Amino acid sequence: MQALLDEQDYQVIADKVLDLIKEDYDLVPKRQPIRQISLPQFKAEHGIKKSLVWCRTYLLPKMPGVHGLNAGKGHHIMIDSRRASEWLDEHWDDIDWEASLP
Numbered sequence: 001m002q003a004l005l006d007e008q009d010y011q012v013i014a015d016k017v018l019d020l021i022k023e024d025y026d027l028v029p030k031r032q033p034i035r036q037i038s039l040p041q042f043k044a045e046h047g048i049k050k051s052l053v054w055c056r057t058y059l060l061p062k063m064p065g066v067h068g069l070n071a072g073k074g075h076h077i078m079i080d081s082r083r084a085s086e087w088l089d090e091h092w093d094d095i096d097w098e099a100s101l102p
Helices: 009-023 039-046 052-062 081-094
Strands: 037-038 077-080
Touching: 009 037, 037 039, 039 052, 077 081
Parallel strands: none
Antiparallel strands: 037 077
16 A cells, blocks of 8 residues: 655644654754954943953953963954853852952
8 A cells, every 4th residue: 555645744744743853852052153352342241340451361361262362462352252251240259350450
């Protein structure tokens, strides 16, 4: 015996299979693109009132997602906004905001 299926039957079967997969597995959403921002922009977005030098000395070495910190003069520091923002939110109270520059 042979069953004949048309396009509508295939779509019904595909929809049912997709529903079963969604029920059984936690589907992971697509990864968001990395948003690189500069240090002044990061400071402005988070309301950080410290100087750029203070941030480069105390804040950025501990923070994940920072690129170009030790690249030398003339290289821009770029920050992965999502990773750095998450870290800053978690560690805001741990940071010594009163530390003075050496």
